Each structure stands twice: as C-alpha cells, then as structure tokens.
Amino acid sequence: MIDIKNLTKSFGNTVAVKNLNLYVAKGEIYCLLGANGAGKTTTINSLLNLVLPEDGTAKIDGLIVTDEPLNTKEKLTYIPENLALYPALSGVENLQFFCGLSGIKLSDSNAVSNLKAAGLQEDATHKRVGGYSKGMRQKVGIALAIARSSEVLLLDEPTSGLDPAASSDFATLLTEMKERGAAVLMATHDLFRAKETGTKIGIMNRGSLVDELNAADVTHSDLEKIYLNHMRA
C-alpha cells in the first residue's frame, strides 16, 4: 500500500532523507524508529505531498503522491503528533466536518457509532472538543479513519504525551485497524510500543533506513540494543 522508492530530500545543506526505500503492506503496522531529525517526519510528509522529493517516488496504493496529491489523500488518514480539532465544535461535528472534506456525509448517529468504534464514550461525543484530552482527540482521528474506511494510516508520534493506559488503548485500536486491513505507518520514539504493536520495525538514522526487523523476531531488550547501536554508529 505504502511504497517509497529511493526517496531523497534535503533542506539546504542538511540531508533529511537519503535513498529511502520502504514498503508497508495491507494489514501491517510499520513502526519507524529514529532520533529527532532522523527523517521520520519528512518521510511521512512526503506521503502527504507536504515535501517534494528531489529524487525517488512515494506511492500510495500505486498512485504517485506528487502526481495525484488529492487522490492519494483520499485513501489515507493522517494523525499528527498533537491532533488539534476545533475546540468550539463537538466530537461529532468535528468528525462530520473532516469527513465532509473527503465528500462523505455522515449522519449524527453514524458519527456517534464511528466515535464509539474508536473507543470514545458515548456521552463525550456531543461535548465540545475543547474539553477533550489528547487521547480522546486521537480517538476522533481514528474514528475519522474508520468512517472514511482509510486503507492507509499515517501516524506521527501518536503516543507521545499519552499516559500508559491511554497509550495501551491506542495500541489496541491500531491493532483493530490492522485487522480491518489498513496499512499503518507510525513514526515513534516508543521502543516498547513498537515491539508490542508493530509488525515491522524500521530504524532510521541521518535520513537513511539502517535496519528493518520483524517485530516478532526480536525481544524488547534486543530491540533496544540494536537501536542504540545504530544510533551510536
């Protein structure tokens, strides 16, 4: 579903991503690890057509992002690190608004059931988002993915700042999404969560993908060792 080939992008003299090749299949959660500035966000942004690669291509479902930015966006849902919504509107209204932008009209009851499917308490769905916690807002993001039946989910450090319970809830949701057949690409610093939830783990350093592992093949402590080794190299 997500197919990045030879992607290269630099900002001025700094190389953000160099010759990156990355593939995420349906039903896969790909966790991208790496230090700040390793190129994770640039990778995700290239899939959103927010950065234009100097070389290489990023494809979503076979469509080249730079050629068909709007069509590719139609297939994906992006949840930024700090998902902000319109505080004056309720969860339902926010969901209806963003769904509407991709041409999906959502009735109130559908919106509520999608939000519930994303783990939001029913009584919260009609409350103003201004009072939501970060975890609740991310659930709205997931509900958006569910409502749009997105085949691709792009997540940029979604669990940073979540308390352990909320983080675990979120992991469960991701697993559900995976089971629905979505391809999930998640940039994260959370080694534990990556090993637990991910199917595949990529480690990035200075713009390059330096390692790729199957989550099932490593233990938590192995992963940490491998990661630190790459970082110190």
Next chain:
Amino acid sequence: MMTHIFSFEWLHFRKSGVFWGTATALPLLIGFSLFLGSERINEQNETISDIIATETVFYDNMRSQLEAIERGEAEVDAWFQNPANPLVLGQFGQAGRHIFLHPNPLAPLAAGQLDILPYYGKVTLTTMEPLRDNALENPFMQVSGSFDFAFVLVWLVPLFIIVMGYNVISSERERGTYSLLQSQPVSMRTILVQKMIFRFLLVFGIIILSLFVWAVLFGINLFNIQGLQLIAAISIYAAFWFALCVLFNLFQTSSAINAVGLTGLWVFFLLIIPSVISLIVISLHPVPSRALWITEQRAIQQAIQAEGDAIFDTWVVDHPEEFVEGDTPQFYDTWIRRFVWAQATEEREREAERQFEEPRERQAQLASRLRVLSPPMTLQAWLERKAGTDKDRLRSLEKEMRSFQQEWQEFFLPRFQRLEFFTADELTDLPAPQ
C-alpha cells in the same frame, strides 16, 4: 464542497463573538447613519420649502397690492414701493429668486461637502449670493466630518472585514488544525477561498440587508438602478478588502502579523495616501489667496467707478434702443447706470475668477487621477457623486444661479430700460427656476 464548508463556517460563526458583534454593530451603525442622513435631507427640504413659501407670499402680496392699485383702491406712496416697478419686483429687499440644488434621491447616503459649500443662493438682477449655512456652523464639526453611510462603508466596513478575515488560515495553524486539514483530499487554497467567500457573503449580506431595511424605514428608495449600482459598488469594495485578507493568509504569517499588516494597509489607504495626494495636488496647483482676491475685486469695483461715465456713455451709444432719453425719473438715471456698471464689474470679475477656477479644476483632475491609488477614496468620491454632494455638483450652484440670473434679467431689464411697468396679470408668470 462549498455547501459543506459554508455550513461548518456557519456552525463556527454562530458560536463566535466576532460574528455577533459584527451582526449587531454594523446594522446599528448603518441605521444611525441613515437616520442622520434622512434628518439632514428633511431639514434641507424644509429650508427649501420655507424659502419658496416666503417667496410666494412676497409675490402674491405684490400682485394683490398691484390689483388693488389697478382697481383704484390703493395708492402708491413712493416709487420704491410701487409693485409695478421692475426694480421693486426684481431687485429690492425680498425680491429675487432662490436657486436650489435639490437633494438627490441618494443624498442621505453621503453628506459630502455640504458642510462647506452652499446648496442654495439668492439671485436678483445684480447680485448672486450663495447662502452659506456653514458660516453659522461650529467649525469643529467640519474638522471632524460627518457621520454618514459613506463613512460607515468607506472607513468602518473594512475594519469589520479585517476582523473577519485576518486569521482564516493563520488561526488554523495556530490552533493546530492546519496539519489535519493539509492531509485532507482538498487543497488549502480551496478551503481558504471558500471560507473567505462565506465571510464575504456574510458581511455583504449584513450590509445590504440592513441598508435596504433601514432605507425603507427612512423612506429612501433603493429599489431602482441606483440601488443596484450601490450593491455592485459595495460588493466590489468588500471584495477588495477580502482579497487583501486572502493575500495575507497565503503567506505563512502569524495572525498578529496579519492583523498588523492589514491594519497598516487600512491606514495606508485611508490616511496616508489621501494626505499625500492632497499635499501633491495642492503644491502642484496652488490656488491663489482669497485675501488677495478680495482686494482685487475691490480694485475692479474702483476701476469701474473711475471709468463709470465712460463705460455708461459707450453702452448708450451701443444700445440706443435700450435707453430712454429725456425726462425720466431720478431712479431711472441711477439704476440704468448701476445695471451697466454691474454688468461690467461682473465681466471683469469672472475673468479674474479664472485664476481660482483653473488651478481648482487642475487640482480636481489630478486628484481624481491619483484617487485610483486608494479604493476608499474612489468609493467616497463615487458615493458623493451619486448623492449629489460632491464639490463639482455643489459648485454648479454658481452656474445655475448665473443662468437663472440671465433669465431674470431678460424678463425685467428690457421693461425697466423702456420704463414699462408691470400689470398685475403679468405677475402670474414671473420666471422661476425649474
């Protein structure tokens, strides 16, 4: 897509103080300005009808006196009280006609230059006196300017627009919703433009709706071609300011910078450009001093006085048929000379008056060319023209007075020159301005 964004914008606006503030303040401001405007027009119309009534009473009175004399019921005490005498009918005391620039249908919208230039004046055989109501007005008023619809539209509406539009995108960025919006299958420009169109329609709707409702209440007729032109002008002006808002939102600047920048542009268009234009216009085409003009007028009068006899003799030679020689009353000798001199004075003064008219006209031409630099100035000038309260129209009073004076003279002077007095019947069709 459009309806979707509109409906969600509406959802936001229903909950925003900015919207309710605008939706209350704008109609109130417009209403109050139109109220003051219609009061102004009522007052003008009252002045006009009072003066016309006084004029009518005067001439009716003259006629009934003359009828009484013709019937032999009354006698004439002195020549200057004889209602058959052309001088009494056309020149003395309350005799003469007032010329008015009647208010246009759209006059309530813009007070324009009415506080500076007169809209009516009195014409007799030798005088043309614009009646300057402003001479009695507190001059501090003229410094502040009028609160009229033109002011609300030209000065205040842009500020409401700026408040509505300065942060359309920058607020998304500051709130953090920008990143989520960016990942949607709609381009940011589409969203920006549609949001702006919604706000434009909102402001535009509030203005037009309150304008028309208040206009109906105050008896201003806008259901005609002029109303349509007004709608067009308002929409262009509002669109101009919204376009500036769009421009600022295209750059990745913060809301604060947008607000400062847009306010800066407002100051630039409404305060800086006009002051620079007036500076340029006045220094390139200075109008000579009126103080010197007064002494010049006097010099002309002195010259006419000095050459008086020669001027009169020439006139008699040129117009033998307009002069009765022989045993004429003394007032005839006095006044026939005065008319000749008045005409000579008038001719020379008009010649001298050109030194003011020419630079004034050049000023106006240059100013109207430079005005395009500032849409607010252009709109103000347009509104004043539509309201008939611009300098050009108000200055035309002089021309109208002059052309009526000619008519008035043509009616009375030949009769005076031949010493043919009037009969009561003739007084029914004295010349009057249309």
Next chain:
Amino acid sequence: MNIYSIARNQLTQLVRDKVVASLGLLILLLLGISIITGISYYSEITEQHQEAEELARLQWEKQGDKNPHSAAHYGTFAFKPVTVLSVFEPGVDRYTGVSIFLEGHRQNFAAYSLAEDKDSSRRFAELTSAFIFAYLFPLFIILAGYRSITAEKESGMYRFLKSQGVSTGQLIAGKSLGLWAVILLIYIPFLVIGLIFLFITGAIGDSLAGFLFMGIVWLLYFGVVAHITITVSALANSSGSSMVVLLSLWILSTLLVPRLITNVASGIHPVPNTSEFYQAVRTDLLEGIDGHNPYSEHSVAFRDSVLAAHRVDDVADLPFNFRGMMLQEGEEFEKKIYDHHFAKIDEIHRAQNRLFSISSFLSPTIAARMSSMAVAGTDMHAFNHFSAEAEAYRIELVRELNMDLKINAVGDRAVGYTAGADFFAQNIAFTYERPESVFVSSTQLMPLFITLLWFVASILILTVAAHKKEEI
C-alpha cells in the same frame, strides 16, 4: 533595579523590532514633511495677508472724495491672521473664512474658507503634526505595546520572570517606561525641531508658551494611549485579543465618537440656517427685539429728544448735522440687534462645545485635539476673538465716519458734503493683536482639564492592573 532593566530590555527589543523601527521612522518622516509644508503654507499665507491688508488699507485711503456715509457702505476688510503654531495645529483655520467685510449697518460673516477652494482629498486626512499626533501616533504606540505583556505570557517568559522574583507591578512599570522611552525617542526630536523653527522665525517670544502647552498636551495624550495599551496587554489573554481591543478603542476615540458627537450636537443644538438668521435680524430691526422698541419708533423718539434738548423745532436748526447723529444712533441700534443674534449663535456653539467636552470623556482624542487647538490659537474661541476685535474696529470706524458727518456737514457744506483723502488716511486702522495669554476664554481650559484627567485615570488603571492578583 528590576524595573530599570525591564524597561531597558523593552526599549532594546522595540528598537530592534523591524516593524516598530520602520513605523517610527515613517512617523518621523511624515512629521518632517508636515512641518516643512506647514512652514511654507504659513509663510505664504502670512505674506499674502499682509499684502492684502496693506492693499485694503490703501484702497480705503484712496477711495476718493466721498460722503462719509458712502464710505461706510464702501466698507473695508479685516483679514484673519495665521498664528505661527498653525504650522503644527491648523485647527479650524481652514474651515473659517479668511476675511470679514466691514461695512455700516450690518455685521457680516467671515467669507472664503480655504476648504472651499481646496480639493476634497484633504477631508480624508491631512499631513499636519496635529493629525499625525492624534491619529497615527496612537496607532504606533499600540503597535509597539500591544504585545508587551502578552508576548511574555505566550513565550512562558512571564512565569520565568515571576520565579525570578519580579512582581507584576515591576513588570508593568518597566514595560511602561520602555514604551515611554520609545515615544520620547520620536517626540523629542519633533519638539527640538519645533523650537528651532520658532526661534528662527523670531516668533518664539509670543508662541513659546503655546508651543510648550501643546507639547505637554500631546505628551499627556501619548501617555494615556501608552498606559491603556500596557493595561490592556496585561489583562488580555492573548496578543490577538489585546490587539483587537486596542484597535477598537482607537477607532472609538479617533473616528467614531468625534463624528458621532458632532452630528448629535448639531441635532440637539441646531444653528439656524443663514436665511432664517437674516430673517430674524430683519424682523427685529423692524419690530424691535421681542417686539420692544422698533427702529421706527425709536428714531422718532430719539429725534424728538434731540430737538427738545436743543430747544429747536427743526433738525435743520441744530448746530450739527442731524443725519450724522441719527446714523450713529441707528448704527448702535443695529449693532445691538446683530450682537443679540450673534450672541444666540455663540450660545449654541458653546452648548455644542460643552457636548464635545462631555464626549471627550469617551474619547481622549477629542480632549487632546480641542486642547491643542486652544493653545495653538486655532480653535473657535480664537476665531471668535478675532471676529469680536474686527467688530469692535468696525463700530469704531463707522463712528468716526458718522461723527465727521455730524460735525462737519453743517451750514453751507451740509448739502453734498464729502470727506477727502486726508480724512480717510486718518481713520483708525485695523491691526489684530492676539491676546497675551495662551487662553482667550476660560471654557478652553475644560478640554485641557479633561486631558489631564484622562492621564491621571490611565495611571490609575495601570496601577490597578499592576496590583491584580493572579495565578499563573
């Protein structure tokens, strides 16, 4: 010490802020242009008025042999002088007539205002120091100060400063001082240039007091704006809302209230229109003030009393020219009627001005503008002073003419009497002297007082804001 370093820090930040610095320079540039054009305008007008005055006098003296009463009808002119301070504050100057025609029997309005002849762009805005100070300078202060406290809150600096032991009061005091410093950085050069100009023109002796008063008025006004700006910034929860509130206040004070109040004032205290005015004067001349003592009766009674006093039956037997005496009597009678009606107009203007003063409790701009006009000698009161002097001169001139007729047109000379050039050359000449004191009327002190009140009030609210307890 804290206050001082906060102020210095604020000043440094503002001076380095490109927007603020370039706006400050723009204002200095505009001030420079306004002074240069103001000076050239002033010297041009002064020169023209002197010339006109001399010409008018010459025309009076060389009017030829004439009956003195014909000379009274011929009349002469008084020209409104321009004060040096109108370079900075033209006030109502452009809207009042430049000259008054002085003749026997009637008082005329001043005619030909400059505004009539000039293009109407000027009504949007005019480049004068007073305009810049009243409108643009407050915007500059707002722009320089609206973020002064909110930005510290938004960047988290506020919490840091508090943890360093800086109190809210110190922060506010420091920020205010910093803003004051920026204001003075622009204002002091203006004052220096102004003083140099007054010194060069030699007008410093007469106008120094007025200029200093004007300087203080605007400084108080800037203080009001600066204090309000800091207060709003301290109370607002974001820079954006601080900006919106301050701009709204600016619009209210500079645009909305001044325009509204003038319309309201003319609605509550309307002046009659010109034809009504003349009609009323005519009626009173014919019928007497309020129906008492009309001129026709008055003149008969007067003649009889004069005849009785001199024990004669016919005016021809009087030892002087009765017509001259009668004309003088009539002139004084007419003057009473005109004075009565002009006093009414003046009363209306005063009532309107009282409303303006009241409205300046809502708009410091009105208070400052009225004060600066007053001290510059370009307000309505100054103009009225000129009109009153011109009227006093008129009545004295007409008296001289009538006396000449009364005394000299006797005996053989009674019929066809004329006065000659030497008589007209001796006639009193009009030279307008501005009053020594800065203020010509006690009512001018009102706006000044309100400006001061605003200043004190602005310091008070600043103090209140500084003592507001808050949790961060």
